[in-house]
Amino acid sequence: MPPRSNEIEVRARGIAARELLRGGWSESFACLKVPRGLRWSTYKERHFAMKVSDRNYFALKKLHSLTGVVPIGLFLLEHFFTNSKALQGETAFNNAAAELARIPYVGLVEAAGIWAPIAFHMVLGVLIATTSQANLGKHGYAKNWQYTLQRVSGIVLVFYILFHTWMTRFDANYLSSPSAYAFVADQLKSPGIFAFYVVGILSACWHLGNGLFGFAIHWGLVTSRGAQRNASRLAMAAFIVLSLVGINSLLAFTGRGIYPDLLTKPHGAEHGPVVYQGGQH
Amino acid sequence: MPRQKIELRIRRQDSPTGSSRWEEFSIPWQPSMNVISCLMEIRKNPVTKQGQKTTPVHWESSCLEEVCGACTMLVNGKPRQSCTALVDNMPDGPITLEPLTKFPVVRDLQVDRKPMFEALKIVKAWVPIDGTYDLGPGPKMSAADAELNYAFSRCMTCGCCMEVCPQYNSHSDFIGPAPLAQVRLFNAHPTGRMNAHERLDAIMGRGGIVDCGNAQNCVEACPKEIPLTEAFGDLGRQTTVHWLQSLFGK
Ligand code: HEM
Ligand code: SF4
Ligand code: SF4
Ligand code: FES
Numbered sequence: 001m002p003p004r005s006n007e008i009e010v011r012a013r014g015i016a017a018r019e020l021l022r023g024g025w026s027e028s029f030a031c032l033k034v035p036r037g038l039r040w041s042t043y044k045e046r047h048f049a050m051k052v053s054d055r056n057y058f059a060l061k062k063l064h065s066l067t068g069v070v071p072i073g074l075f076l077l078e079h080f081f082t083n084s085k086a087l088q089g090e091t092a093f094n095n096a097a098a099e100l101a102r103i104p105y106v107g108l109v110e111a112a113g114i115w116a117p118i119a120f121h122m123v124l125g126v127l128i129a130t131t132s133q134a135n136l137g138k139h140g141y142a143k144n145w146q147y148t149l150q151r152v153s154g155i156v157l158v159f160y161i162l163f164h165t166w167m168t169r170f171d172a173n174y175l176s177s178p179s180a181y182a183f184v185a186d187q188l189k190s191p192g193i194f195a196f197y198v199v200g201i202l203s204a205c206w207h208l209g210n211g212l213f214g215f216a217i218h219w220g221l222v223t224s225r226g227a228q229r230n231a232s233r234l235a236m237a238a239f240i241v242l243s244l245v246g247i248n249s250l251l252a253f254t255g256r257g258i259y260p261d262l263l264t265k266p267h268g269a270e271h272g273p274v275v276y277q278g279g280q281h
Numbered sequence: 282m283p284r285q286k287i288e289l290r291i292r293r294q295d296s297p298t299g300s301s302r303w304e305e306f307s308i309p310w311q312p313s314m315n316v317i318s319c320l321m322e323i324r325k326n327p328v329t330k331q332g333q334k335t336t337p338v339h340w341e342s343s344c345l346e347e348v349c350g351a352c353t354m355l356v357n358g359k360p361r362q363s364c365t366a367l368v369d370n371m372p373d374g375p376i377t378l379e380p381l382t383k384f385p386v387v388r389d390l391q392v393d394r395k396p397m398f399e400a401l402k403i404v405k406a407w408v409p410i411d412g413t414y415d416l417g418p419g420p421k422m423s424a425a426d427a428e429l430n431y432a433f434s435r436c437m438t439c440g441c442c443m444e445v446c447p448q449y450n451s452h453s454d455f456i457g458p459a460p461l462a463q464v465r466l467f468n469a470h471p472t473g474r475m476n477a478h479e480r481l482d483a484i485m486g487r488g489g490i491v492d493c494g495n496a497q498n499c500v501e502a503c504p505k506e507i508p509l510t511e512a513f514g515d516l517g518r519q520t521t522v523h524w525l526q527s528l529f530g531k
Contacts, residue, residue: 054486058524061491132494133450138358139498147447147496214495220518223511 064124065218067117068211075114076208080245086252087259090181093252097180118161125154146210146232153203153210160200167193185253194254201246209239284310287319287368288330288375291338294386301386304338305330305375316356316363316378317342320390339389347504350439354390355379360444360502363390383444397438400460404483408473420471433466433512435505442499442509454488458499458509461490465512468519481516481523490516 085096103109129151136148167187168174177183188194213235216222222231251257286307294301307330308322317340324337342352345364352363357377368376384392410416422430442458443449449457464480467473484490493513500509 055524055527057487058485058489058491058520062521062524128494131450131453131455131492132447133452135445135447135498139445139501141496141498141501143495143497143501144447147494147498150494217495217510217514218491218517220514220516220521223514223518225508225511228510228514 060124062218064121064128065215067121068208069215071113071117072121073208073211076204076242080242080249083249084245084252086181086249087257090179093181094179122158122161126158129154143232146213149206150210150214153207156199156203157207160196160203163196164200181253185255188250188253194250197250198247201250202243205242205246206239209235209237209242211235212238284368284373286310287314289319289323290375290377291390292377292379293335293338293389294380295336296388297386304335310368314368316354316366316368316376317345317352319368319376320363320378339387339391341387341391348437350394350437353381353439353441353444354392355381355444360439360441362439362504365504381440381444383446383449384440392440394438394440397440397443397457397459400456401438401463403456404460404464405476405480406460406463406467408467408470409476410472422471426469430466430469432505432507433462433469436462436466436507437505439504441502441504442507445498445502447496447498448492448494453492455492456484456488458493458513461493461516462507462509462512465515477519478523481520484516485520485524490520 082093082096082100086093100106132151134148134151136144168184174180174183188197213228213232216231216235217228222228248257287310289306289308291304291306292301293304306323306328308319311318311322314322320338320340327335327337329335340352340354340363342364343349344351347362347365350362353360354363355378356363356366357371358379360381363378378390380386380390381392384394384396387393436459438459440459446455446458448455461484464484468477468480490513495510495513497510500507503509
């Protein structure tokens with residue numbers, strides 16, 4: 001697609017200005033090298049780094065934001081749903097896991113719906129995180145904490161996701177084990193691994209919860225200050241609820257999950273006993 | 282009880298490429314002093330607290346009423362206008378003055394805010410009305426719109442928002458909050474709106490609106506209380522719609 005006239009004009013101006021900088025002005029202007037720990041390499045790079053109307057860049061960033069919610073965010077919900085089956089005991093969880101494996105085109109669904117989006121989001125996410133100059137120490141506003149933790153949790157997730165899948169989905173012993181539940185329960189007996197799972201789950205819940213706030217602003221779903229405040233509250237609520245569900249499903253594998261009768265369906269008995277069986281495997 | 286002496290710690294730098302050093306000063310307190318009058322006091326007799334002769338401290342200021350932004354510096358670590366930084370409102374102890382860290386230092390406390398002005402050119406922060414004939418009066422603006430737009434028009438390119446933005450730094454292409462907010466302003470102007478797509482095109486590249494990470498420090502730091510983050514939500518919406526329209530061929 002040929003650039004629009006406006007793009008040409010803007011590019012032309014960028015180039016003209018760059019030439020201007022390369023010629024006399026930049027040499028005579030003494031501000032080129034800035035000391036004091038400031039890594040402005042050159043003044044001119046700073047000004048004209050922005051490549052005007054670089055639509056691919058825009059599309060990539062939009063896709064990054066979108067993949068965080070759909071499909072990765074949705075997948076996290078599904079993942080927690082399946083894991084929560086562990087609250088109903090070993091058989092319930094193993095059945096749920098086996099049912100997932102019977103999804104039609106499961107390999108394709110997994111590759112296109114989970115692996116590819118996560119790989120894309122992860123690589124671009126790490127690149128985005130490197131463009132930040134965190135300044136929580138100087139400016140400790142609440143939103144700055146959220147911003148910084150979004151990046152920290154993202155980096156934690158890189159390690160967590162690699163480790164977690166390496167220990168389960170890509171582990172030959174796991175794949176051939178008669179009970180997925182028992183296999184995971186066994187792994188979680190190690191306090192180190194248990195702690196790692198707690199950190200990973202909390203990171204994922206924070207990252208998705210707070211990510212929804214960023215998503216709402218990036219896509220222009222919330223514009224006014226009040227709407228943004230509400231979006232932020234909702235995001236924090238999502239973080240808390242997700243964390244409780246996630247950690248509880250983790251505890252279920254150790255037989256200590258909490259399944260309050262409050263939350264059971266009144267007619268649950270019709271579909272088999274919905275009682276706490278966490279410790280009975 | 283007002284202080285008798287005012288102690289200042291100032292980060293000095295002789296030239297744009299030179300290294301920086303701290304100097305301490307002690308000057309007599311007078312009623313209603315601000316940071317600039319302290320600097321003027323030092324200029325009368327540039328001797329450090331330790332009794333060493335030195336050069337007068339260099340700074341930039343113009344309006345002295347917080348509308349030009351020229352005197353912005355780090356006062357006790359926070360970016361603000363030194364002309365409205367009143368000594369009597371500051372906590373006890375020495376007052377620390379440093380140049381902004383996100384702009385090239387010219388000398389001492391003066392920085393070059395040119396990156397912001399260049400960015401305003403990139404985003405076309407103006408209403409083009411030049412032509413060969415009189416275009417007549419433009420459309421009217423509602424009072425409510427005018428009020429909101431007025432908020433954005435108060436930007437004095439002081440750079441406080443840029444200073445605190447974690448995404449605006451030497452290893453990022455982000456053009457920063459202040460120029461982006463001006464796109465919001467000019468795209469809401471009844472005549473400026475006619476060129477809205479040009480400004481949107483300009484902020485949809487690398488370093489544009491998608492590089493904001495929603496830390497929202499900018500809105501906390503803006504001395505003019507400009508609703509910057511509302512602008513970014515709005516620009517997120519405008520650019521998304523513009524992008525989808527171009528994708529599906531409007
Ligand atoms: C694998 C490692 C990951 C890394 C390094 C990473 C990194 C990032 C970064 C740096 C951002 C901020 C983007 C910005 O503000 O411009 C972000 C946003 C986001 N991430 Fe991730 N992420 C990862 C995994 C995930 C996972 C597993 C999920 C889903 C549970 C997820 C969901 C989101 C969402 C919803 C956003 C908000 C999008 C937006 O701000 O518009 N991310 N991610
Ligand atoms: S938006 Fe506010 S802080 Fe930023 S340059 Fe304008 S007046 Fe200064
Ligand atoms: S919201 Fe945060 S990242 Fe965006 S411009 Fe403001 S300070 Fe910078
Ligand atoms: S001198 Fe103009 S803002 Fe301080």
